[in-house]
Amino acid sequence: MKAVLCVEHGPPEKLVVRDVPTPEPGRGQVRISVKAVGVNFPDTLIIQNLYQFKPALPFSPGGECAGVVxxxxxxxxxxxVGDEVIAMTGHGAMAEEVIANRGQIVKMAPGMPFDVAAGFTMTYGTSHHALKQRGALKPGETLLVLGAAGGVGLTAVELGKVMGAKVIAAASSDEKLALCREMGADEVINYATEDLKERIKALTNGRGVDVIYDPVGDRYAEPSFRGIAWNGRYLVIGFAAGAIPALPLNLPLIKGASIVGVFWGAFTQAEPALHQQNMEELLRWYAEGKLKPHVSxxxxxxxxxxxxRWMMDRKALGKIVLTV
Known part of the structure; x- marks a missing residue:
């Protein structure tokens, strides 16, 4: 079978495509004929040996896929055999066949296209866990989403609306913000041309936002945190803009605010039953037409x-997928 392989750590240009033996499932495992693979920001890190999980070389990137058992x-x-499933593999999915543990698998919603299914779990799973368990987002609250046109950001915009929040989407171009509007954002901020802190203040009449969803980090963290409301929750998703920010700790003190870490991959392993409940709710919302995944x-x-490379250069709008 054919697979994309990382044989030495480095940029995506070092990846190779090779024929490798077809794997056989062990106890508690299934083999999936891959139809589509979701591409996510962790893929850009794992091939450079910069991610939390560090698989041994050689390995195939790709943390999620959809296919047929x-x-x-x-x-x-x-x-x-023959079931259509989604698998959350962590890595290894950029191949024609992949092995997954039973606990990493959910069945696809009826009629769900493979490309949509392949990009569903990591982005929606991360945002749902972040907003529901970690951010405790309530109907009527205001949610600020940074990097709102990216893979996880766009799902946070959608889910924020489904959960009854007012959503402010922040991104770096008018094209990206137009997409956020299409996906339900109530207000938008172009943080490449506008003062992020002042725009948050203006859009909330000085009150601030209740929950901040931040997959970007870097220089956007502090001005957004300065726009948080009393008892606000700042969700640390990732650092797509590069630098890991350092926030002055007097800021959460004076706002009575919380800085909350979100590590969805670890959550799925530490609390598998709750993760399964989350996935069931997400797939039900999809079947009901409440979620409309955007594959660009x-x-x-x-x-x-x-x-x-497309993901690394921050060109993705919503999801990008490999089709097999």
Missing amino acids: SAVGEGVADIA RHFALDEGADAI
Whole structure:
């Protein structure tokens, strides 16, 4: 079978495409014939050995995929060959066949396209866990989403509206903000041309925002935090803009605010039952038409390196996927 491989750490241009043996599932595992692979920001980190998880070389990137079960290992009774499934693998999905543990798999919603399914779990899963469990977002509250046109950011905009919040989307271009409007954002901020702190103040009549969803970090963290409301929650998702920010700790003190870490991958392992409940709710919302995943670009499996470069250069609007 064909796979995209990281044989030495570095930029995506070092990735290679090679034929490798087709894997066989062990106990509690299934093998999936991959139809589509979601590309995510962690893929840009894992190939550079900068991510929290550090698989041994060589490995295939790709943390999520959708496909058809092609083989079932011993001890798996509720998944059968031919089932259409989504798998959250962490890495290894950029291949024609992938092995997944039973706990990493959910069945696709009826009629769900493979490309939509492949990009569903990590982005919606991260944002749902962040807003529901970590941010305790309530109807009527105001949510600020930074990097709002990216993979996780756009799902946070959608989910914020589903959960009854007023959503302010912040991004770096008018094109990105137009997409955020289409996905339900009530207000927008172009932080490339506008003063982020002052715009938050203006849009909230000086009150501030209740929850900040930040996958960007860097120089955007402090001005957004200065716009947080009393008892606000600042959700640390990631650092796509580069630098890990250092916030003055007097800021959460004077606002009675919380800085809350969000590590969805660890959550799925530490609290698998709650994770399954989250996925069931997300798939139900999708089936009910409340969620409309936005896939902006498709790449072929052979173009895996190009897809990761596209993500690394922050060109993605919503999701990008590999089709197999």
